[in-house]
Amino acid sequence: MKSVTIVRGIKRYKHPGTGIVYCYHRKTGKRIDADFGSPEFFSKLAEIEKVVKASEPLPGTLGLAISEYMQSPDWSNLRYKTRVSYERAFAVLKPLRDMPLAKIDRPFVFKLRDQKLFPKHGTWMANYAVTVLGIVLRFARDRGWIASNPLAEPVKKIKVAEDRSAPNRPWSEEECRVVIDRAPPQLKLPLALAMCAGLRKSDFLKVTLTSLRNGSITVRTSKRGVPISVPVHPILAQALETRPKSDAVQIAVNSLGQPWTETGFNASFRTFKKALEQEGVVAPGLTPHGLRHTLGTRLREAGADDRTIADVLGQKTSSMARRYSENAALPEQAQGLVRTLRLTETKNKG
Template identity: 40%
Template sequence: MTRIKLKGFQLFKDRHGRWRCYHRKSRTPIDLTRFPLGSAEFIAECARIVALKEAQTPKEKPGSLGMLICDYRASAAFLDLAPRTQADYQKHFDYLRPIADTPLARLDRPLVVRIRDRAAATKGRRFGNYLKATLSVVFGWGRERGYLADNPASGIKAIRRPKGAPDANRPWSDAERHAVLDAAPAHMLPAIAMMMMTGLGPKDALSLPRSHWRDGEIGTKRAKTGEPVFWPVPAPLDAILRAAPRHDAVTLCASSTGRPWTLDGFRASWRTLRMRLEADGAIGPGLTLYGLRHTVAVILREAGCDERTIADALGQKTIEMARRYARGADLRPKMRGVVASFDAELNKRRTKLVKLD
């Protein structure tokens, strides 16, 4: 069979040794039995798929919001982002599709605020705030390249969380952590313990290669930020990992079938476990897997770690997110020691004053 390379198409052999061909952007497969590879029929089918894709691709108006987004998506600034961040941005671009024809000259701060507020009203406060942040990134990129004279999303504050509203990813209590560890099935326990005792997010924990656990230590990079994460494995986690069911998956954690977990698959299994424990009264409502990152931050903060150390432990570039994650830490034990030292220092100084008099 003749091998040819066509731009925009992926050609490979599957695990059965059969040739497969896909259009990369649309993931449209080509039936190589009907259109033999390298034949005139094959070339014609490739041209048809490309033409169909181009016909389905909306044409953006010059000087419009849609054109700016289209150009930004094709730039290195977007393509260098982590896949998760690209997917999050794309959700916002899809939301903005109905107003893609809006001229850039019409975009000002009041209009951006209205876009943010409408998104928050229909899809939630977090989505609205994140949409505003995404627009700020895109407008900033466009401003540097002459698309706009100003960044109309710059300086707009995020919508504040209503007072009394529960945190989206609250830290787990000690009792909740122990209850989940005691009730988790053997094939789920390593992944949950990994998130609980290293601060890795669900995606990073589930995709961690087996080779990244070595000599009692875990070394990896966060998928979202690319920041390195290094953890000497705590003894309880080490014991759980060594006692985990054997499997041949390349990842450290695996499902009951011995295959790498998918994020959706693990979340479905976690939901079943969480609902059962909630019904039994073993855990409170609102427990999330991502809340375990907040839990680790809170524990480190209560242990006296500074914000830079917490940021390094969680793989954060800046301390702002570490500060947010550690919010709610119980600082009373630490502050009792601080005030005791402060009181002793005051007494020492008072004694010196008395001697001078």
């Protein structure tokens, strides 16, 4: 009786027409181009297994902790954009994948941040990578893989140099007026949603026409899942009147009446902004997200308290509202405040 060779981890496929048997490495899907059971077959199989083993994180290392974290409910419960951001941090931390968790102590993390991450990746990513690393170490500590989390005590972030331009700075009233006056309809409407309702890009590109009811716009924010409802400001009402013809359910559409993609919107806004900068009618640094800061600033200047600003911007805490306004269903009084808020400078026609 002829013996049958059994090789684990191999998938065999017999072509129904030719009768030729093809072998594939089950884990990688890579075809083994050699006769099954031959010395050449086992040699190529060994090469594949060697590569696979080298790519697998070692026990007790940061790489394994990250891998296990990404297979846990903690990871699957994160919002999509949060997972993408974490993956960026994991890519930055990749050189440490084989480092034993037990050797990661607090002094090491500070040295890593200040001497490696900050010079190569800048302030934001250096701080963010440490924050994400702390989350993974907490995950490892909860499972008994390390005795303690060296980042359990909050790490003081690297401060941005004072002479650097603030990201997402508030727009001036004049800049708001110029942009609203000069923007084509397909850009004016999404920018008005950001300017008048404080929506993030992820929200103003997706919000639908059904959100407009009884003179208000009602949205559940994608970042924190917070419901907000604010009156439609006259600037937004005017932008809605010039919306490009479209059958799309999204409020913001491009010149062809199709829903904006984030890439398409970014490219169009960048071209439009650059032209205004070259004319000298706006200063460098305008961003759509800066309009959230603009709204917070204008509300503060109009006398709104932190709680009102937090409600308008969809923040869960008033401390976040202070961040958005430090440069300077809502109650009925707050609704009136939003509806009559001065967002643009009145053009002098004299």
